Amino acid sequence: MSRLLARYGVWLLVLALALGFLLLGSGLDFAYVIPKRLTRLAAIGIAGVCIAYASVIFQTIAGNRILTPAIMGYEAIYLLFQALLILLLGTQSLVLLGRHGNVLLSILLMLGYSWLIHRWLFRNGRNNVYMLLLLGLVLSMVMATFTQFIQLKISPGEFSILQGFNYASFNKAQPAQVIYSGLLVALVCLLVQRTLPLLDVLSLGRDQAISLGVDYLRSVSLQLALIAVLVAVSTSLVGPTAFMGVFVANITYALARTNRHRVTLPMASAIAIALLIIAQYLVEQLFNYNTSVSILINLVCGVYFLTLMVRTRGSA
Amino acid sequence: MISLSHVYKAYGNQQVLNDVSIEFPPGQVTSLIGPNGAGKTTLLMLIARLQAPTRGELKLGGRSIASIPIRDYAKQVATLRQAPEFNLRLTVEELVAFGRFPYSRGNLTAADHQAIDEAITFLSLQALRLSYIDELSGGQRQMAFLAMTIAQQTDYLLLDEPLNNLDMKHAVLIMRALRRLCDEQGRTVILVVHDINFAANYSDHIVAMKRGAVHCHGPVAQVVNEACLRDLFDLDFEILRSEQGFVCNYFNPSTSRELI
Numbered sequence: 301m302s303r304l305l306a307r308y309g310v311w312l313l314v315l316a317l318a319l320g321f322l323l324l325g326s327g328l329d330f331a332y333v334i335p336k337r338l339t340r341l342a343a344i345g346i347a348g349v350c351i352a353y354a355s356v357i358f359q360t361i362a363g364n365r366i367l368t369p370a371i372m373g374y375e376a377i378y379l380l381f382q383a384l385l386i387l388l389l390g391t392q393s394l395v396l397l398g399r400h401g402n403v404l405l406s407i408l409l410m411l412g413y414s415w416l417i418h419r420w421l422f423r424n425g426r427n428n429v430y431m432l433l434l435l436g437l438v439l440s441m442v443m444a445t446f447t448q449f450i451q452l453k454i455s456p457g458e459f460s461i462l463q464g465f466n467y468a469s470f471n472k473a474q475p476a477q478v479i480y481s482g483l484l485v486a487l488v489c490l491l492v493q494r495t496l497p498l499l500d501v502l503s504l505g506r507d508q509a510i511s512l513g514v515d516y517l518r519s520v521s522l523q524l525a526l527i528a529v530l531v532a533v534s535t536s537l538v539g540p541t542a543f544m545g546v547f548v549a550n551i552t553y554a555l556a557r558t559n560r561h562r563v564t565l566p567m568a569s570a571i572a573i574a575l576l577i578i579a580q581y582l583v584e585q586l587f588n589y590n591t592s593v594s595i596l597i598n599l600v601c602g603v604y605f606l607t608l609m610v611r612t613r614g615s616a
Numbered sequence: 617m618i619s620l621s622h623v624y625k626a627y628g629n630q631q632v633l634n635d636v637s638i639e640f641p642p643g644q645v646t647s648l649i650g651p652n653g654a655g656k657t658t659l660l661m662l663i664a665r666l667q668a669p670t671r672g673e674l675k676l677g678g679r680s681i682a683s684i685p686i687r688d689y690a691k692q693v694a695t696l697r698q699a700p701e702f703n704l705r706l707t708v709e710e711l712v713a714f715g716r717f718p719y720s721r722g723n724l725t726a727a728d729h730q731a732i733d734e735a736i737t738f739l740s741l742q743a744l745r746l747s748y749i750d751e752l753s754g755g756q757r758q759m760a761f762l763a764m765t766i767a768q769q770t771d772y773l774l775l776d777e778p779l780n781n782l783d784m785k786h787a788v789l790i791m792r793a794l795r796r797l798c799d800e801q802g803r804t805v806i807l808v809v810h811d812i813n814f815a816a817n818y819s820d821h822i823v824a825m826k827r828g829a830v831h832c833h834g835p836v837a838q839v840v841n842e843a844c845l846r847d848l849f850d851l852d853f854e855i856l857r858s859e860q861g862f863v864c865n866y867f868n869p870s871t872s873r874e875l876i
Contacts, residue, residue: 497722507666511666511694511697512690512718513687513717513718514687558706560710
């Protein structure tokens with residue numbers, strides 16, 4: 301009973317928050333305020349689903365509850381790519397690619413990145429997830445350093461454009477971007493939907509999955525590719541959210557009390573969306589746009605991440 | 617029948633299996649015994665396709681196992697490794713249902729539910745059916761994992777040290793269950809086991825391995841003798857034979873006392 305309550309309760313909460321976000325202080329202005337807010341709300345929904353799916357699926361594959369795709373350097377490579385574009389093409393790049401060209405190119409790049417990491421590490425039939433994670437961690441540090449270096453080379457004007465990518469926000473979301481991001485994410489979710497039982501088997505670990513007839517290498521590369529798309533979309537919408545995935549996934553496991561992906565994926569999405577709506581509302585109403593969703597989220601979820609680390613270290 | 621011909625396996629420069637050729641008799645319980653690092657588990661992992669051989673060929677029913685699609689292979693060979701630290705929240709029934717994945721790919725049919733019921737009944741786990749895996753004792757958990765493997769309804773069962781960390785009662789329960797799977801259902805069971813007495817009393821066939829090669833193999837009565845075991849483990853053995861079976865005494869055999 302309490303489990304059902306948790307399952308549907310989070311969605312009721314999301315509904316209430318969404319309505320509140322749309323209508324509170326809007327003066328019921330259906331011509332301007334509400335359509336604008338609807339666009340932001342849609343962007344929040346898409347980003348929430350991306351973060352939730354990417355984190356939960358990644359934790360299933362890694363068999364670890366403290367890791368997120370950010371550890372694999374997915375976000376770092378996105379930011380490095382943006383910095384490189386600005387360095388090489390200057391502000392021209394904005395005109396040349398447009399916002400949509402940029403996002404699509406980023407997705408392609410990240411797909412290539414995840415394929416490369418996977419390919420390189422699994423080439424001898426060795427498939428050690430820990431090796432993969434270590435590599436991702438080192439690579440993301442290297443890439444972050446490169447990005448910082450580039451920031452020193454570019455002009456202040458270009459730097460402020462780059463900051464816009466680093467601290468993307470829902471305020472800038474364009475309806476067109478929301479629509480194609482939404483379509484892309486819907487496609488990914490559809491693919492995931494078809495592999496839900498497979499994900500459950502993958503959570504038993506490599507050996508058991510192979511023993512149950514899973515083509516492990518192929519399944520993991522497919523899931524990593526889907527994660528790459530999801531992270532690209534979410535990073536272009538909200539910017540880096542390193543710790544949010546950990547928070548969302550762990551709260552979900554605690555509430556759902558099951559590891560079935562049929563239950564955890566929708567629930568994690570609801571929690572992520574609720575969290576983003578609250579953060580966006582605070583940014584708009586309380587902080588008067590003086591801070592970004594990304595910073596607020598990382599503040600709250602970072603603290604949670606620390607307590608989680610301390611707690612698991614105590615029990616291990 | 618599972619057979620290996622001239623199989624080599626190396627991890628980097630370390631040679632783990634060295635020219636192993638052997639056949640596992642069908643419809644029997646075969647125990648792999650030998651000291652640590654002899655390559656028993658590696659051999660089992662090769663048969664399970666969790667590792668690939670560096671050289672050589674493994675065959676199942678005359679067909680090279682590498683050529684069999686993995687989802688078909690899972691309908692013929694089921695593997696149970698030592699259950700690792702397990703932090704998933706699953707009931708026993710849900711775990712056993714995973715055994716049907718090769719057939720149902722997640723959508724359980726009436727036949728699948730029947731196989732799950734049979735596996736749970738076979739190991740008398742009905743009372744634990746809705747218990748969560750992480751709340752069970754080590755022995756009960758091992759039984760639940762075995763039930764999953766049984767529900768896979770394969771002709772071959774591979775088990776890697778299924779008795780590890782179990783109390784005597786659960787160890788006997790597991791071995792009796794394996795014996796019944798073989799006798800009542802005609803399944804072929806291959807297991808790695810460290811306790812020589814369990815191997816001697818519950819299996820039909822023994823394969824003894826030492827330093828990556830087969831040291832000796834054959835029916836139990838042939839392998840379980842003082843000379844062979846002394847060579848294998850570098851320990852003195854005193855084997856007490858009775859009508860019920862063997863007891864291998866390596867704790868304080870009378871032979872070694874004479875030496876002192």
